[in-house]
Amino acid sequence: MLxxxxxxxxxxxxxxxxxALLVTGVAVGVFIFIFMSALIxxxxxxxxxxxxxxxxxxxxxxxxxxxxxxxxxxxxxxVVAERGSTRIATLAEAATFLPLIExxxxxxxxxxxxxGAGVIKRGAxxxxxxxxxxxxxxxxxxxxxxxxxxxxxxRLGSGLILLGRDLADDLALTVGQTLRLQSAEGVTAxxxxxxxxxxxxxxxxxxxxxxxxxxxxxxxxMPQGVTRIEIKLFDLNAADTIAxxxxxxxxxxxxxxxxxxxxxxxxxxxxxxxxxxxKTFALITIVIGVASALLLSTYRRRPEIGIMRAMGASRGFVxxxxxxxxxxxxxxxxxxxxxxxxxxxxxxxxxxxFQAGTLPIDITQGSYGVAIALTVIGAILASILPARSAxxxxxxxxxxQ
Amino acid sequence: xxxxxxxxxxxxxxxTGEVATRVLRGLSLxxxxxxxxxxLGPSGSGKSTLLTILxxxxxxxxxxxxxxxxxxxxxxxxxxxxxxxxHIGFVFQFHNLLPDFTALENVVFPTAISDGRETxxxxxxxxxxxERMGLADRINFPTANLSGGQKQRVAVxxxxxxxxxxxxxxxxxxNLDSASAMQVMELIAQINREEGTTFLISTHDEKIASLxxxxxxxxxxxxxx
Ligand SMILES: Nc1ncnc2c1ncn2[C@@H]1O[C@H](COP(=O)(O)OP(=O)(O)OP(=O)(O)O)[C@@H](O)[C@H]1O
Ligand SMILES: [Mg+2]
Numbered sequence: 005m006l007x008x009x010x011x012x013x014x015x016x017x018x019x020x021x022x023x024a025l026l027v028t029g030v031a032v033g034v035f036i037f038i039f040m041s042a043l044i045x046x047x048x049x050x051x052x053x054x055x056x057x058x059x060x061x062x063x064x065x066x067x068x069x070x071x072x073x074x075x076x077x078x079x080x081x082x083v084v085a086e087r088g089s090t091r092i093a094t095l096a097e098a099a100t101f102l103p104l105i106e107x108x109x110x111x112x113x114x115x116x117x118x119x120g121a122g123v124i125k126r127g128a129x130x131x132x133x134x135x136x137x138x139x140x141x142x143x144x145x146x147x148x149x150x151x152x153x154x155x156x157x158x159r160l161g162s163g164l165i166l167l168g169r170d171l172a173d174d175l176a177l178t179v180g181q182t183l184r185l186q187s188a189e190g191v192t193a194x195x196x197x198x199x200x201x202x203x204x205x206x207x208x209x210x211x212x213x214x215x216x217x218x219x220x221x222x223x224x225x226m227p228q229g230v231t232r233i234e235i236k237l238f239d240l241n242a243a244d245t246i247a248x249x250x251x252x253x254x255x256x257x258x259x260x261x262x263x264x265x266x267x268x269x270x271x272x273x274x275x276x277x278x279x280x281x282x283k284t285f286a287l288i289t290i291v292i293g294v295a296s297a298l299l300l301s302t303y304r305r306r307p308e309i310g311i312m313r314a315m316g317a318s319r320g321f322v323x324x325x326x327x328x329x330x331x332x333x334x335x336x337x338x339x340x341x342x343x344x345x346x347x348x349x350x351x352x353x354x355x356x357x358f359q360a361g362t363l364p365i366d367i368t369q370g371s372y373g374v375a376i377a378l379t380v381i382g383a384i385l386a387s388i389l390p391a392r393s394a395x396x397x398x399x400x401x402x403x404x405q
Numbered sequence: 406x407x408x409x410x411x412x413x414x415x416x417x418x419x420x421t422g423e424v425a426t427r428v429l430r431g432l433s434l435x436x437x438x439x440x441x442x443x444x445l446g447p448s449g450s451g452k453s454t455l456l457t458i459l460x461x462x463x464x465x466x467x468x469x470x471x472x473x474x475x476x477x478x479x480x481x482x483x484x485x486x487x488x489x490x491x492h493i494g495f496v497f498q499f500h501n502l503l504p505d506f507t508a509l510e511n512v513v514f515p516t517a518i519s520d521g522r523e524t525x526x527x528x529x530x531x532x533x534x535x536e537r538m539g540l541a542d543r544i545n546f547p548t549a550n551l552s553g554g555q556k557q558r559v560a561v562x563x564x565x566x567x568x569x570x571x572x573x574x575x576x577x578x579x580n581l582d583s584a585s586a587m588q589v590m591e592l593i594a595q596i597n598r599e600e601g602t603t604f605l606i607s608t609h610d611e612k613i614a615s616l617x618x619x620x621x622x623x624x625x626x627x628x629x630x
Contacts, residue, residue: 007517010522308504311502312518314460315495316491316567400457
């Protein structure tokens with residue numbers, strides 16, 4: 005109905021100021037919608053990257069076997085093997101599973117590790133550390149050591165150790181200096197500080213040290229196998245399904261990061277809900293604004309509607325004229341609001357460069373298309389009531405003889 | 406001459422019970438093709454009511470109405486809308502034109518409605534009609550800026566746009582000074598002569614009525630003369 009479109013457009017241009025005001029109102033609603041989308045999306049991204057960006061997304065942990073019992077046929081317990089307090093459970097067949105795990109879609113990096121406890125001694129000073137053996141060449145697979153490095157190199161090899169900044173400061177160690185590390189197993193090694201990193205996380209910076217897998221094997225008397233396999237994914241949200249796939253593929257106990265992160269997930273969920281509520285209110289405001297403006301317009305144009313009906317315009321035509329007005333307002337307001345939203349979000353840093361103290365707004369999560377589409381749909385729905393009342397105008401009373 | 410339309414026993418009652426007003430009380434009338442008729446009668450006698458029913462904008466309480474072989478009492482809203490568009494033109498006293506459109510756009514409206522758009526052919530006819538109404542220099546004028554007489558002439562041009570068999574005019578000159586009124590009336594008479602369009606014009610003006618070949622007088626809800 006090209007002709008109805010012409011009439012609708014003329015009605016809108018005839019009362020220019022009123023239309024401009026209405027479009028502005030709709031644009032503000034769309035702007036709020038987009039701003040909320042970018043803020044909620046950016047905030048979630050920010051929180052997730054801060055909390056789980058540096059941790060394993062799926063972890064395969066060796067299960068500690070229960071101590072074996074030897075029971076006589078009469079039911080007497082003959083022998084109880086005491087569990088060594090420092091005994092570390094191992095994934096003995098890890099090496100055979102690694103290629104299988106690496107083949108699963110969605111996996112970014114796989115890091116077999118040997119983790120244990122130890123103490124670093126330097127002169128009279130002693131510090132408790134958790135020691136993690138990493139595969140040389142894959143040092144930054146899970147924790148981005150490369151990115152956090154402040155001195156030296158992340159490259160691990162025999163005789164090298166990486167320390168956090170706080171730990172190095174406590175022990176007054178710098179790159180190139182040596183220290184003695186004694187494992188809980190009682191093995192001592194002399195190691196050279198290869199690099200110092202700073203993550204901003206106190207536990208990681210103050211009580212952790214990284215060595216190569218082979219150094220860890222010696223320290224923890226583990227000639228083969230690893231204690232755990234950490235896996236990083238491309239998509240954080242795929243952790244549950246990928247963990248399940250690994251479990252069914254290998255029979256190993258693969259645990260997604262979301263296990264035990266219920267509070268975080270709940271918080272993010274609540275945040276998203278808040279966003280939906282605000283966005284819904286923005287849309288409701290748009291719908292009410294458009295509906296009331298068009299209702300006023302139908303009332304003001306009653307005589308004209310009567311004339312059009314007398315000239316042979318059908319009720320459907322009148323409906324179309326007013327619904328088209330709603331749609332045009334929605335399109336104009338939607339595009340204006342989306343453009344304003346985009347421009348307003350431009351100055352915010354990109355998602356990879358969020359800074360503390362600024363709003364973590366993600367311009368890519370503005371849902372511009374959704375905002376425009378919902379606005380147009382909302383404006384069309386809003387115009388149905390005025391359009392129907394326009395179509396019901398009685399030409400006789402409207403023309404008012 | 407053949408009958409264009411016939412109404413018989415037309416009754417129109419407004420309201421119910423105590424406040425019921427019987428405006429038309431069994432009115433019968435027929436109009437021939439090519440007639441130029443004036444509709445006379447005192448104020449409140451039901452002239453506007455009759456024109457509205459003839460224009461299919463309102464249904465009578467009871468009675469018969471056929472035009473061009475169509476039973477317009479039985480027809481539904483959709484059929485009546487299409488019928489009006491094709492066969493009936495209107496000129497009202499007030500509120501005649503769409504104020505946000507030019508003279509030409511107003512004139513072309515009835516054809517654009519049925520075509521779904523303003524065709525070049527329709528524009529050409531609209532321009533032609535406006536020229537015949539002496540409005541050659543007002544074709545693309547916003548109608549809000551036209552004088553009362555000019556507006557009524559635009560309305561006449563629009564009423565003729567789809568070449569209807571019947572044009573109903575309710576006090577088309579009621580708002581005009583006598584010179585403008587005569588000008589509009591003479592144009593109507595000219596169109597009636599040249600094209601054979603039937604006109605039914607309600608008026609209180611004896612001079613206007615005298616320009617019509619037939620005078621129909623209503624009173625007490627029936628045709629009295
Ligand atoms: N919608 C309505 N509801 C109730 N009464 C009405 C309605 N329309 C018209 N009437 C009444 O019907 C009667 C005839 O009205 P109508 O407008 O047809 O008279 P008219 O002959 O055109 O008068 P005028 O010469 O003043 O225009 C009047 O008494 C009027 O009050
Ligand atoms: Mg009247």
